Amino acid sequence: MKTISEARGTLVTTLADDWGSDIATLKGVPWGKVMMWVFLVSDTFIFTCFLVGYMSVRMSTIEPWPNPSEVFALHAFGVSVPLLLIAIMTFILISSSGTMAMAVNMGYQRRKKAATNLILVTALLGAMFVGMQAFEWSKLILDEGVRPWTNPFGAPQFGAVFFMVTGFHGLHVSAGVIYLLTIAFRIRRGKYDESDFEIVEISGLYWHFVDLVWVFIFALFYLW
Amino acid sequence: MTKETGQRHPIRIYLVVWGLLFLVSALSYSTDFLDRGFWRWTLILLFMVLKAGFIVAVFMHMRWERLALMSVVLVPPVLLMVLVGLMTIESDYTRSMRIEHFETAIPGEAMPVVEREIRNRRPD
């Protein structure tokens, strides 16, 4: 049975050592982090299946697919700026990822107040994202007449895919906001004082995943 | 459960990657001004993969994780590629079947050759 120091070798020997060792395969990785990563892999499959459904429907339909640049354009200063709102939303989500990464760093430095505040900022940015998505939805539903079963721009599945995919993503972001708020308050209450504050990293993983999914949605749905 | 030294990397790297993400996002956004075709789609995918890579490798710390954890996370999505690939072919096939059998022409395109020939051979 090797000690951990002995087990650390070259990259490939570490792989074989890890998988061949007793007690834990992923040395030094807290249980919560393993669980979060495995959950994120599973969630990746969910979003990929949604996007495969989107791809399938879009590729097989005879009717022309609406142009997202036009559908999601905003009128600003008298000019129609394509995908303006989406660009702002992307900016906000990336910003929130950045604040989250810094929160994780603060957490490991045991700077509770800084970590809590950064988490709260992240949650706030996330809430803003959801708010904008809700605005987007209401604009499409009320102003443009887009419905899950039909829309004036082209193939009827456009609305269905849009609401389904952004809906699930929005649900994940909302759940993430609640999760982050919970973590922030628990840190402040001192619940994690005995630990290394790995909980911040674990919740950070979830938040970055939400951003990651948005990267794919942005590219494949809005830009394609 | 033993603890590895946590994410004790200098903050700099996160700020750099953060900046890069903004940059690549701006580049992604600008592909919108290209016409639909090879270059647009290639660049969309390229920037998407770049951003995803930055987020997973740096923000989600994967670059510094043990290979064992990396393999647990990065190997299963390979199976998804099979699904995506096959569904691409299948959707294309569905579309071609619709064109062929429902006498449907794509607006702006000529009728498929097969359709024309069937029509020519019919006695009506």
Added chain:
Amino acid sequence: MTEIEVPYQETIGVRHPRSWITRYWFSQDHKVIAVQYGVTAIAVGLVALVLSGLMRIQIGFPGLLPFITPDVYYQAVTMHGMIMVIFLLTAFLLGAFGNFCVPLMLGARDMVFPFVNMLSYHVYLLSVVVLMASYFVPGGPTGAGWTLYPPQAILPGTPGVDWGIVTMLLSLIIFVVAFTMGGLNYITTILQARTRGMTLMRMPLTVWGIMMATVLGLLAFPALFVSGVMMLLDKLVGTSFFMPAIVSFGQPLEHSGGSPLLFQHLFWFFGHPEVYIVALPAFGVVSELISVHSRKNIFGYRMMVWALVAIGALSFVVWAHHMYVAGMHPYFGFFFATTTLIIAVPTAIKVYNWVLTLWKANIKLTVPMLFALAFILTFVVGGLSGLFLGNVIIDVPLSDTYFVVAHFHMVMGVAPILVIFGGIYHWYPKLTGRMLNNTLGQLHFWVTFLGTYAIYYPMHYLGFIGVPRRYYANGMESDFYPESAATLNEFITIAALVVGLMQFVFVYNLIASYFRGKAAGSNPWEATTLEWQTPNTPPSHGNWGDTLPTVHRWAYDYSVPDEDQDFIPQNVEHT
């Protein structure tokens, strides 16, 4: 500085529950949760058993029970299938066996997150309740078949089109949530919470089977989730993911542009790994049973592990062998038939290894062993018929006939159920401290084994002559249905009813032996794996007392030459 790794579970204390509610209803003890899963799964399985009896009565003696209308029949077909596959087999093999065996076999105190484990059971229970609610909603349960193919699943003409399909899809979605919670726990526990000396290659094959099945589930259930959501949207909101332009009862519908094949691809991307989610734990448990009850190490342990991994990985690229006649891309058959035949190879290797384990072994024909042997026989038969179906051309006349029904019942319905029974007879003494009654066990075994052969063996013949599956009217109304088929169906029905009744004897045995069974001691089968080495039987909360066991050897030191006993437990040191 060198650090010797200490299992984390040894450093944390165990908080014992106090009240009845926290000890039994909201228990966070994996053993109690295992029983909860088991009891719920058996209960709902008995419902499905009764439904199968109704189906068989209609097939064998049409018109005998006038309340079995076509609607009732198709609802029974659907509910029987869905309950058996998901709510019994998956839930029992993973929820019950997984929860009970994994922490004990790994030398752990419990799963890594007992609270989440408890939640997973209650969410599973909720999914069962929602499914059973189908019987109480207007229109009753859906009659779309367990495969729920659109467009018919959500169009009038199918029973349960208003509410039943909605409750069905909702219950599946809730089940996926429960499974995900449980699955995350299992993976994390197996990867991170083993005891000292327990490497992955010293784990019993039961744990390997459960681990691979959990991985498959975490990766495959998302596809079911997504297809369920999309079908719900098609039904409730009017989207057209799966609904093409269609005319229903003379009226053109609003839908257009969707593809029913998309559903089939997504469903079977889940559906094929699902059958391996059922099969792999069964493979693992069978390896255990054969090894223990023949006093011989499992032949080729390493290959058994790799075979499990290979089967698991390959199971994701064979799905469209369920769709050869569906109208998909014509060249897909080449690809999927090839992968399907390839996946037969590691499966066959496992069968060879089981047989080679038995070769010249000291076989004890205990009830668990009988079930294990029966598994091998029935699984091989079912697997052979799978070879026919896996080839595209042969599948064309056999698809949607009773040949398919015979095949999947043999490999999923008979073989894994026999393993479940065998596993229960095997581990009941550890769970309760008592043995199940041997006479009743033998009776249960022989009637079940021979009876299920009597049911499914003739069914292959029915399939060959072209009798279609999922038909309500099997008999005088159809021209192509010969007299012999009707007679055969009567025979099968009678066999089915006898086998069905025998399962209630088994349930009686389970309950009665708890109170009156022979005292078992801590290791009645003289097995080597860790669960039999607990200080108490039944194991107390925390399983191991103050110190976790230390493992020094693999799980199969049986009949080691020059040793006094014919088994050496895993936690015995080398001298």
